[in-house]
Amino acid sequence: MRRSLFSLIRVALIDLRGGLQSFWILIACIAIGVATVAMVGAVGASLQSALARDGRLLLGGDIEFRLTHRAAEPAERVLFSGLGKVSEVVDFIGRAQSEGVGVLAMVRAVDNAYPHSGTVETEGEGTLEQQLAWQDGIRGVLVDPRLIDRLGTSVGARIRLGNAEFQIRGILHGVPDQVSQGVAIGFPLLMSTEGLAETNILQPGSLARYRYKIDLTDGGSAADAARLVEQSFGQAGWRISLPGDATEELSRYFALLRNFLTVVGLSALLVGGVGVAQAVSAYVTERQRSIATMKALGATRSRVILHFLTQILVLTLVGIVLGVVVGTAFTLLVLPLLGPMVGIPLTPTIDGPSILSSTAFGLLTGFLFGYLPLSRAEAMRPAQLFRSTESAAGGPGSVNLLLQPRTLLPMLGAVAGLFVVAVADTGRIEVVFWYAVGAAMALLMLRVAAHLLQGALRLLPAAPNAVIRNAIKAIYRPGSAAPAVILSLGLSIALLLLIALVESNLRHQLDPEVRVDAPDFLYMDLFADEVAAFKALAAVDDRIADFTPVPLVRASSFTINGEVPPELQEPPKDLTLYFGDEQPLTYSTDLPYGSRVMSGKWWSADYSGPPLVSVTEDLRALLDLKLDDQITFLIFGQPISARIASFRAYEWQRGGINFPYVLSPGALDEYPISYFGLITARDGTVGELQAALIAAYPELVFVPIEEAIDAVRDLMDTVASAISTVGGVALASGVLVIAGALAAGRRQREADSTVAKVLGATRLDLIASLTIEYGLVGGLAATLAVPLGVTGAWAFISLVLESTFVLDPLLLFLVVPLALLLTVGMGAALTWGALSGRPASFLRNG
Amino acid sequence: MRDARVWSLPVQPETDFTLSSPILEARNVNLLFDSGRSTLTVLRDVSFALQPSEIASVVGPSGSGKTSLLMVLSGLERATSGSVLVDNAEIGTLSEDRLAIVRRTHFGILFQNFHLIPSMTALENVAFTLEIAHPSWSYSDIRRAAMDALAEVGLSARASHLPSALSGGEQQRVGLARAIVGDPRILLADEPTGNLDQTTGATVIELMFSLARRRGTAIVLITHDLGLAARADRTLSMNHGCLREVHTDHRVSV
Ligand SMILES: Nc1ncnc2c1ncn2[C@@H]1O[C@H](COP(=O)(O)OP(=O)(O)OP(=O)(O)O)[C@@H](O)[C@H]1O
Ligand SMILES: [Mg+2]
Numbered sequence A: 001m002r003r004s005l006f007s008l009i010r011v012a013l014i015d016l017r018g019g020l021q022s023f024w025i026l027i028a029c030i031a032i033g034v035a036t037v038a039m040v041g042a043v044g045a046s047l048q049s050a051l052a053r054d055g056r057l058l059l060g061g062d063i064e065f066r067l068t069h070r071a072a073e074p075a076e077r078v079l080f081s082g083l084g085k086v087s088e089v090v091d092f093i094g095r096a097q098s099e100g101v102g103v104l105a106m107v108r109a110v111d112n113a114y115p116h117s118g119t120v121e122t123e124g125e126g127t128l129e130q131q132l133a134w135q136d137g138i139r140g141v142l143v144d145p146r147l148i149d150r151l152g153t154s155v156g157a158r159i160r161l162g163n164a165e166f167q168i169r170g171i172l173h174g175v176p177d178q179v180s181q182g183v184a185i186g187f188p189l190l191m192s193t194e195g196l197a198e199t200n201i202l203q204p205g206s207l208a209r210y211r212y213k214i215d216l217t218d219g220g221s222a223a224d225a226a227r228l229v230e231q232s233f234g235q236a237g238w239r240i241s242l243p244g245d246a247t248e249e250l251s252r253y254f255a256l257l258r259n260f261l262t263v264v265g266l267s268a269l270l271v272g273g274v275g276v277a278q279a280v281s282a283y284v285t286e287r288q289r290s291i292a293t294m295k296a297l298g299a300t301r302s303r304v305i306l307h308f309l310t311q312i313l314v315l316t317l318v319g320i321v322l323g324v325v326v327g328t329a330f331t332l333l334v335l336p337l338l339g340p341m342v343g344i345p346l347t348p349t350i351d352g353p354s355i356l357s358s359t360a361f362g363l364l365t366g367f368l369f370g371y372l373p374l375s376r377a378e379a380m381r382p383a384q385l386f387r388s389t390e391s392a393a394g395g396p397g398s399v400n401l402l403l404q405p406r407t408l409l410p411m412l413g414a415v416a417g418l419f420v421v422a423v424a425d426t427g428r429i430e431v432v433f434w435y436a437v438g439a440a441m442a443l444l445m446l447r448v449a450a451h452l453l454q455g456a457l458r459l460l461p462a463a464p465n466a467v468i469r470n471a472i473k474a475i476y477r478p479g480s481a482a483p484a485v486i487l488s489l490g491l492s493i494a495l496l497l498l499i500a501l502v503e504s505n506l507r508h509q510l511d512p513e514v515r516v517d518a519p520d521f522l523y524m525d526l527f528a529d530e531v532a533a534f535k536a537l538a539a540v541d542d543r544i545a546d547f548t549p550v551p552l553v554r555a556s557s558f559t560i561n562g563e564v565p566p567e568l569q570e571p572p573k574d575l576t577l578y579f580g581d582e583q584p585l586t587y588s589t590d591l592p593y594g595s596r597v598m599s600g601k602w603w604s605a606d607y608s609g610p611p612l613v614s615v616t617e618d619l620r621a622l623l624d625l626k627l628d629d630q631i632t633f634l635i636f637g638q639p640i641s642a643r644i645a646s647f648r649a650y651e652w653q654r655g656g657i658n659f660p661y662v663l664s665p666g667a668l669d670e671y672p673i674s675y676f677g678l679i680t681a682r683d684g685t686v687g688e689l690q691a692a693l694i695a696a697y698p699e700l701v702f703v704p705i706e707e708a709i710d711a712v713r714d715l716m717d718t719v720a721s722a723i724s725t726v727g728g729v730a731l732a733s734g735v736l737v738i739a740g741a742l743a744a745g746r747r748q749r750e751a752d753s754t755v756a757k758v759l760g761a762t763r764l765d766l767i768a769s770l771t772i773e774y775g776l777v778g779g780l781a782a783t784l785a786v787p788l789g790v791t792g793a794w795a796f797i798s799l800v801l802e803s804t805f806v807l808d809p810l811l812l813f814l815v816v817p818l819a820l821l822l823t824v825g826m827g828a829a830l831t832w833g834a835l836s837g838r839p840a841s842f843l844r845n846g
Numbered sequence B: 001m002r003d004a005r006v007w008s009l010p011v012q013p014e015t016d017f018t019l020s021s022p023i024l025e026a027r028n029v030n031l032l033f034d035s036g037r038s039t040l041t042v043l044r045d046v047s048f049a050l051q052p053s054e055i056a057s058v059v060g061p062s063g064s065g066k067t068s069l070l071m072v073l074s075g076l077e078r079a080t081s082g083s084v085l086v087d088n089a090e091i092g093t094l095s096e097d098r099l100a101i102v103r104r105t106h107f108g109i110l111f112q113n114f115h116l117i118p119s120m121t122a123l124e125n126v127a128f129t130l131e132i133a134h135p136s137w138s139y140s141d142i143r144r145a146a147m148d149a150l151a152e153v154g155l156s157a158r159a160s161h162l163p164s165a166l167s168g169g170e171q172q173r174v175g176l177a178r179a180i181v182g183d184p185r186i187l188l189a190d191e192p193t194g195n196l197d198q199t200t201g202a203t204v205i206e207l208m209f210s211l212a213r214r215r216g217t218a219i220v221l222i223t224h225d226l227g228l229a230a231r232a233d234r235t236l237s238m239n240h241g242c243l244r245e246v247h248t249d250h251r252v253s254v
Helices: A002-016 A020-053 A055-059 A074-083 A128-132 A145-151 A193-199 A222-236 A243-248 A251-286 A288-296 A301-342 A352-379 A382-387 A399-403 A405-426 A429-459 A466-476 A482-510 A528-540 A573-579 A617-623 A686-696 A705-744 A746-758 A763-800 A809-836 A839-845 B066-073 B096-106 B122-133 B139-152 B168-180 B198-215 B226-230
Strands: A063-068 A084-098 A101-110 A121-123 A138-143 A158-161 A164-174 A187-192 A208-216 A239-241 A521-526 A544-555 A557-560 A583-587 A595-600 A612-616 A630-635 A638-650 A661-663 A674-681 A702-704 B024-035 B038-050 B055-059 B081-086 B107-110 B186-190 B218-222 B234-239 B242-246
Touching: A002 A301, A002 B122, A020 A251, A020 A301, A020 A352, A020 A405, A020 A705, A055 A243, A063 A222, A074 A084, A074 A208, A074 A222, A084 A145, A084 A193, A101 A145, A101 A193, A128 A138, A128 A164, A128 A187, A138 A145, A138 A158, A138 A193, A145 A164, A145 A187, A164 A187, A164 A193, A187 A193, A208 A222, A222 A239, A251 A288, A251 A301, A251 A352, A251 A405, A251 A429, A251 A482, A251 A705, A288 A301, A288 A352, A288 A382, A288 B096, A301 A352, A301 B096, A352 A399, A352 A405, A382 B066, A399 A405, A405 A429, A429 A466, A429 A482, A429 A763, A466 A482, A466 A763, A482 A705, A482 A763, A482 A809, A521 A528, A521 A686, A528 A544, A528 A674, A544 A630, A583 A630, A612 A617, A617 A638, A674 A686, A705 A809, A763 A809, B024 B066, B038 B066, B038 B081, B055 B198, B055 B226, B066 B186, B066 B218, B096 B107, B096 B122, B107 B168, B122 B139, B122 B168, B139 B168, B168 B186, B168 B198, B186 B198, B198 B218
Parallel strands: A101 A187, A138 A164, A583 A661, A612 A638, B038 B242, B055 B218, B055 B234, B107 B186, B186 B218
Antiparallel strands: A063 A208, A063 A239, A084 A101, A084 A158, A084 A208, A121 A164, A138 A187, A158 A164, A521 A674, A521 A702, A544 A583, A544 A674, A557 A630, A595 A638, A612 A661, A630 A638, B024 B038, B024 B081, B234 B242
């Protein structure tokens, strides 16, 4: 028994030897597939583990209590101190000024206990405490290098924030808990809590985050601490974050990235699979004479199959080892680059599970796609195999053969295995399932289309030109590579398109420009008297085209019909920038500009009954709301209930700010209301007006919209770059598969071309014929790939990401002709090489 | 005399083995190819029987169906109708795997165009037969047997060469060594001397004939060489798929 196994392996290896160079396509395809899967998996895992492992670091403590508008009161501070070491951190948006120039800054004021873990990365002399401390008659700040740039100053210079002056003592590169800070507007600036007090910027009700990060005393449980604070001060609206939650705050951007990784990972599996299939069936075709010989010598079916499976296994293993090495090396290179892009240090680690799943993927695909062509070739009569020059393996194969248990069962097993690997790799069973369904349908469609093309060309009257005639015949003659090329080309182009479209959609989503097209300046925290002052100013200053105050109250949480909605989500994206996890509320007598009532009724102008609320359609769908539902908001610790009177749709294209919840007038009267002040400048006066406003109201912080967008765009760009990097890898592997598909049919082509050359065809004739052939085949594949790719991208964007799909027509005009050009170009290059040699050498070896 | 103990009979062990019982027999075999529009009849009602250690030559014009006959006799092609019996057992009804085993135990085949495995050396090509038939043999035994077979066809010196490095005649002899290395009961040889010069051809033929004498191997010898055909025990001629016995006088004189 053992002897016969050895014999089997020995012979299989002998048969393999001497031809290794001709298996490079197979090995390369497997290596590419495995490398891509390993890489995508490792990047995803690294992100995940960084978020999980560094949760405490990213949060900046064992637990964080957070409040907007006010600092902790003495009683609260006492309770916090009882839990462990407390660090108080205040985040707000301020304006750093220097010689008349003002730049928006994301200010963070910290005490001496900060940070509990990790280090603040700075450039400059002394400890953090010393850098921020009072020294030589002035306090210090650390600032982002871009802020220095914008202000046009240097380290050592003085800047003003509110009522106080500070000296720039050094450069701030990053804080360990940056990620949990959320999306920042403006450039980071670090100061001390004492310094903050001197600025006088923060008043009760101002938009600032007061964070209490606690390093729990040994043995203290974060859950217990959370419960204690909730029981004692639950009404005050404290937000509590545990290390895991630090990552949830970023969920949106990382969810995007992770979703994208899912689709790239699956595409890598599919593209890799197509490459492997291509290579294995080309290999089996090449060996079909040997299969016949073995049978003539008396080898049984299982012997033949085992012989070739052993070979495929060996080649696959070589490819897997190569792929794992390349994938791991690439991951190690990419992670340190990707880390800064997404704002989390990604340590270059070797990810075991990814390697394992990519190995399993390689083995299963190799088996799956090797087994079917092998069974097909094996099922043919030896005499047929001997005589036929065409591919027995690539032929249609009878349904009968496929339905035989011994063919079907191993393949079903492999498919199930692949499914498990894909689910394990991406962790999203429904996405994998639908992706698989889509891929299967795409495969079927491409197969059928190839068949139809061949049939149609056969029916065509013979072309008068020999070159064209030969090109057309090459497509439909038996054993033609056209169906295989259409299949792999169509799938690859569809995937290229899918990835490119998903990427462009994500970029589109991340591009704040499409959302905010509102006024030029936004004052975040105006009180009633200031609103009055602005109104007066607007009346006399003709540089101000419009001033609109929007009343605003922030609710820290809310319930629907007394229950916390399980899907409780971030508010619409354009507002998260300003509010984070707070719910901004406004009231209005009139239906806001740009809104439309979809159901229910808008209240009458003189309504004065119990509070009503109008909610956006988005939220209705998201939270499954109905008219007359009761929403209870928690405002400054006080609950206020309102009945849903209407649902609104909002067209962001028309400008303005969309509030998810608009209450009826009077509902918020008892609460300290602040205002958003929206100022629109007359054309051409923006810069002038800005300087005038700073001079008139130095203590008020406003956001020049352009500048804010810039800051946000910077961040979006990094996320988008990360997405592009990963997408680029997938694209590259798609291109390689196309190359593989072309190279797989190369031997046959070489043989044909050589014979044609011997018979007197010129190289030009052959290349012309080939260009026509590949043009036709590639054209069909590309034409089919467009609807496939677009459908896939649409399904992913609108069904998985639940977002609006935007089709970028430029991409279609770019990707498709490029893919076509690439196909014909590579095909021509491959054949040209073959044609350049003397025919004799090929004929002798053939 | 033949040593009958060497032969096992896996197909029908209970068969009574006598001299009068043919080792290979075709009964009313027809072979048709359906090529879409027309049907091509390649073998027409072919019947013949071959006794153990008998040598039959088959002659006939190109395209008359000689190779097809060889394919059908060895089960590489299934007859459209009629039956083929190996050792009195019908093989038309056997599964592919049973057919493979019948070939392994009964046949040695030398193909017209050799069909050596291109990635294997001459020695490995010959050894391959034994690897399939006797997976439990040690590799050194297999090697030795393969070397002996190569020596018999005069190719010991080229044992480690790949087929692409061998001349047509050399490849043909490797094919013959591969066909005889397993001591088959039936040797089917398609143009075994087609690529050989006279002297080498004669050596090869001598080898085959002595095999028939020493081990009782029955041989079907397809050839264009009428002189060679005449040296067989009997000659058959193939014409448009019809197989006829040829009765000549000069056979007596050999
Ligand atoms: N699979 C097939 N399909 C159609 N026709 C076939 C097939 N196999 C063989 N033929 C035809 O059967 C006929 C006999 O072929 P075969 O190879 O047996 O001839 P042959 O007598 O061996 O010729 P040669 O002396 O040239 O080798 C030929 O006309 C051939 O074209
Ligand atoms: Mg022939």
